[in-house]
Amino acid sequence: MFNKISLTRFLYVDHGGVVRGKAAATDRLAERVESGIGHTRAMMAMSMVDELAPVEGMGPVGEVRIKPDTSTFVRLPYAPGAAAMLADQVNPDGSAWDGCARSFLKQAIAELAAEGYELQASFEPEFTLGRHEGASLLPIDESLCYSATGFHLAHDYTIDLVDALHQQGLEVEHYYPELGHGQQEVPIRHASALRAADNHVLLRETARAVAIRHGLWASFAAKPLPEQAGNGAHLHASLWAGGSNAFADAAGRYGLSAVGYHFLAGVLAHLPGLVALTCGTVNSYRRLAPQMWSGAFACYGPDNREAAVRICSPIGSLGSVNLELKPIDSTGNPYLALGAFIYAGLDGIRRSLSPGEPVLVDPAVLDQPERDRLSVVRLPASLRAALDALEADSLLMSALGPLRSTAYLAVKRSEVEHFRVNDLEYECRRHWLTF
Ligand code: GLU
Ligand code: MG
Numbered sequence: 001m002f003n004k005i006s007l008t009r010f011l012y013v014d015h016g017g018v019v020r021g022k023a024a025a026t027d028r029l030a031e032r033v034e035s036g037i038g039h040t041r042a043m044m045a046m047s048m049v050d051e052l053a054p055v056e057g058m059g060p061v062g063e064v065r066i067k068p069d070t071s072t073f074v075r076l077p078y079a080p081g082a083a084a085m086l087a088d089q090v091n092p093d094g095s096a097w098d099g100c101a102r103s104f105l106k107q108a109i110a111e112l113a114a115e116g117y118e119l120q121a122s123f124e125p126e127f128t129l130g131r132h133e134g135a136s137l138l139p140i141d142e143s144l145c146y147s148a149t150g151f152h153l154a155h156d157y158t159i160d161l162v163d164a165l166h167q168q169g170l171e172v173e174h175y176y177p178e179l180g181h182g183q184q185e186v187p188i189r190h191a192s193a194l195r196a197a198d199n200h201v202l203l204r205e206t207a208r209a210v211a212i213r214h215g216l217w218a219s220f221a222a223k224p225l226p227e228q229a230g231n232g233a234h235l236h237a238s239l240w241a242g243g244s245n246a247f248a249d250a251a252g253r254y255g256l257s258a259v260g261y262h263f264l265a266g267v268l269a270h271l272p273g274l275v276a277l278t279c280g281t282v283n284s285y286r287r288l289a290p291q292m293w294s295g296a297f298a299c300y301g302p303d304n305r306e307a308a309v310r311i312c313s314p315i316g317s318l319g320s321v322n323l324e325l326k327p328i329d330s331t332g333n334p335y336l337a338l339g340a341f342i343y344a345g346l347d348g349i350r351r352s353l354s355p356g357e358p359v360l361v362d363p364a365v366l367d368q369p370e371r372d373r374l375s376v377v378r379l380p381a382s383l384r385a386a387l388d389a390l391e392a393d394s395l396l397m398s399a400l401g402p403l404r405s406t407a408y409l410a411v412k413r414s415e416v417e418h419f420r421v422n423d424l425e426y427e428c429r430r431h432w433l434t435f
Helices: 026-037 043-047 102-112 146-165 195-213 258-279 334-349 368-373 384-393 394-400 402-420 424-434
Strands: 006-014 021-024 035-040 065-069 081-092 118-133 136-139 184-187 217-219 233-241 297-302 309-312 322-325
Touching: 006 026, 006 065, 006 309, 006 424, 021 026, 021 081, 021 195, 035 297, 081 102, 081 136, 081 146, 081 195, 081 394, 102 118, 102 195, 102 297, 102 394, 118 195, 118 334, 136 424, 146 195, 195 217, 195 334, 195 368, 195 394, 217 384, 217 424, 258 297, 258 309, 258 322, 258 394, 258 402, 309 368, 322 424, 334 394, 384 402, 394 402, 402 424
Parallel strands: 006 081, 297 309
Antiparallel strands: 006 021, 035 065, 065 081, 118 136, 118 184, 118 217, 118 233, 233 322, 309 322
């Protein structure tokens, strides 16, 4: 009935973490794929509350084109008559624009390739399923963590969600109702880094759109309901070279190779600044707290779910060894988050950094002398502090480049200020409406 596509959305993610775009009508699609759709540069200075931060080069004057990557074309099962592609933002002459987030990830992937590696990544996104009633988000259930009752209560929605994801080529690994009221988790199978970030955008879009068609609301906000468990999007990652997992080494401690330890050490060294990108909203820091299983301390351990980085024990073959980053949620820009994660790990490889000793207990129970001995640091407790740490991180700042880093800090600092003068209820509402 809806075989005909009338509109194709060209989607990108801005510095506020918001998925935005423009749609091309089918008659003009071929032309627009070539030229991109004209767009103001200012949108990369727009915050998650649609306030324009003052950024030189992102004002009312100046043009970019939203140029789709045709390999990402998908019909949207939840929007009959529509399709979508993930897009870059390019200069009018077609060259890469240094404010484009997706191009940043491509740049990181290219640097990693120059060292002989490819990153495979997957996200484990959690979200709150509820009803959007007046000013409130009411979770669909009060079911218990992984409970069979939770499966029953969300069943019609989750079957439609999984079908819609499969139709877009996303391979669902698992599904389960999680700890918080109405909380759902849908991990997608790992893919190369760019595809993994694109998939994460498609997942966010699909979870919300299918919810709307069920009269429901899906929120990926990190802490939409302050008294409930937060929504993370743990990142699983491994480096591959010559068709095998370069993180796997049967002789390595916990099965992790020397290169894996260097990468891990780079991530830990840059984590205080990195979280400004992986936990990108004011609301993220209500989730990123001790004993929330969100990895609030910069340390690592084998299957330690309170450490910021968990060395995941292999399932099946040794080749499945991977690192899991916990301090990450779905409100950041996934292209910036994954790109910066790569740069941090790459720095560890290039400088042969060591991550020190593993932490084998919940780091929150260690006393300060013990934390000092193990170099365990509490990650920033607010977006404001994380942005300061990012600004002080010369490697991440120079990887981002002057325009992107200036714009990101300006946008996010404007959000810090916006929410500073408002109350908790307002903060949560703006976040669950937006994410
Ligand atoms: N909801 C927890 C978080 O915010 C994660 C729980 C888990 O899956 O381990 O990261
Ligand atoms: Mg989970």
